[in-house]
Amino acid sequence: MSRTPGLNTICVHAGTKRDPLTGGVNTPCHGSSSYLHPNPHTGEVAYPRYSNTPSQKAPAEKIAALEGAEAGLVLASGMAAVTTAILAFAQKGDHLIFQSGLYGGTQYFLRDQLERMGISFDFALAEDPGSFAGAIRPNTKLIYVETPNNPLLKITDLARIAELARANGLISIADNTFASPVNQNPLKLGIDMVVHSGTKYLNGHSDLVCGAIAASQKHMQKVHQVMVNLGGSLNMQDCQLLERGLKTLGIRVARQNQNAAQMADFLAKDKRVKKVYYPGLNNHPGHEVAQKQMKGMGGMLSFELAAGPKEAARLMSSLKVTIPAISLGGVESLICLPCQTSHVHLSPEQRQAEGVTDSLLRLSLGIEEIEDLINDMDQALSRALS
Ligand SMILES: Cc1ncc(COP(=O)(O)O)c(C=O)c1O
DSSP states (O other): OOOOOOHHHHHHHTTOOOOTTTOOSSOOOOOOSOOOSSOTTTSSOOOGGGTOSHHHHHHHHHHHHHHTOSEEEEESSHHHHHHHHHHHSOOTTOEEEEESSOOHHHHHHIIIIIGGGTOEEEEEOTTOHHHHHHHOOTTEEEEEEESSOTTTOOOOOHHHHHHHHHHTTOEEEEEOTTTHHHHOOGGGGTOSEEEEETTTTTTOSSSOOOEEEEEOHHHHHHHHHHHHHHTOBOOHHHHHHHHHHHHTHHHHHHHHHHHHHHHHHHHHHOTTEEEEEOTTSTTSTTHHHHHHHOSSOOSEEEEEESSOHHHHHHHHHHOSSSEEOSOOOSSSOEEEOGGGTTTTTSOHHHHHHHTOOTTOEEEEOOSSOHHHHHHHHHHHHHHHTO
16 A cells, blocks of 8 residues: 655655666765766756756755655755745845844845845734735735744744735745754645755754755746856755755654753753743743644754853853854754854844844754753853852
């Protein structure tokens, strides 16, 4: 009896291309930038910038299968994915709507680049779908959200955003980096396009920078054209690493979900901690929507100490297992101050308005033993506050 493959079967097998020359079970790394032309093997012009070599197609097809998309593309960074997806659907004179509190790099792009291209935009509130409706103008083309967002783990109701976009003929894009396709599939909720920083959970080993986009064939044709023009394809060696990372995505994220839930519980009960941001906690404002649209609550959380920025910095340097470092989603637990890292390009006023305070700590749970991580956090809290 045939059945639809489950998550870990997709992770291991979807898109992977056996080596026809040797019978090797992994997709070969095609190390050529030059291919025969005319090409008797593929019948098309093969060139890595077009992202049409088997090494590039394999992880792209795996990600598309994981997101339930007709097609996917891998790119040179998460920002290449974000910018290519947006620019595929926006031109001079258009108006776009973005959720406020996006990853700082995405906001930097909007403020630094979009306006000078003659594209205007407004921000709407993650927790208030009505504010997206209120921002729509006659020339609005696109709605862009990020849920859970970086770093406050705000939750946006994806089904409502998708419905609003459909009703108004707009393209909807969701940055699914924090959830990963293991925990959330925006396309299945009606969103048109998903973008990822593949640097994070998709690869999962903190050893490469990449991005991904997944959507319908029709939308991906436009995205592909813009990617070819902008030149943000992913090199073959990184495609191979990414494909290897994707094979364990399901089991890594399941473990990270568990670790984050237990760490959130520990921190929420600790008097030395003022506030914990984690969608799995009952008191998180997006908890109900998260339960509706996410299969797991993710491996990310943020928290504020009862003390200030000095103590937060001391906490980071007192940790012995968790590493004070930028980025997230790897097998090792990482902690950072978003005001100095992911949101450093925002002005202090902009950070203030979004709730990214100078003492907010963002924690990415790895796959270590949770007892070791909690024990480490406990001793670092004591040192930081002594
Ligand atoms: C939510 C989110 N989107 C996009 C990006 C950009 O990804 P990259 O650094 O791979 O370009 C990041 C990076 O931290 C992110 O957190």
